[in-house]
Amino acid sequence: MNFREVSMNEIDLSTLWYQTNLDIFLNRWFSNYEDARRAREAEGGFLLPYKHHFFVCKGEVIRALGLEPDDPDWEKIEWDCARPEDMGAFQRLREKRERIVADQ
Secondary structure (H helix, E strand, C coil): CCHHHCCCCCCCCCCCCCCHHHHHCCCEEECCHHHHHHHHHHHCCEEEEECCEEEEECHHHHHHCCCCCCCHHHHHCCCECCCCCCHHHHHHHHHHHHHHHHHC
């Protein structure tokens, strides 16, 4: 199955930015966005949503998701997939992640 054959209904957008093998990493989890945003701003990292929660992770988690942590689009979205600053950059990152999920 290729990416074009997978409909949006088959990709759960609430879990797009997480996968079970990420349990080996120490991620910082938050029940609300504001706390996660403050932690990301203070300590760096990437802010990602998961269902009704948020987590802040390091570059190795982004790499484990199949993405490149040095992709310039991360800076454009201010390393925040929950409330990205640049929607065009976010769309490109999301499409890359969707292709990876579709190929699994």
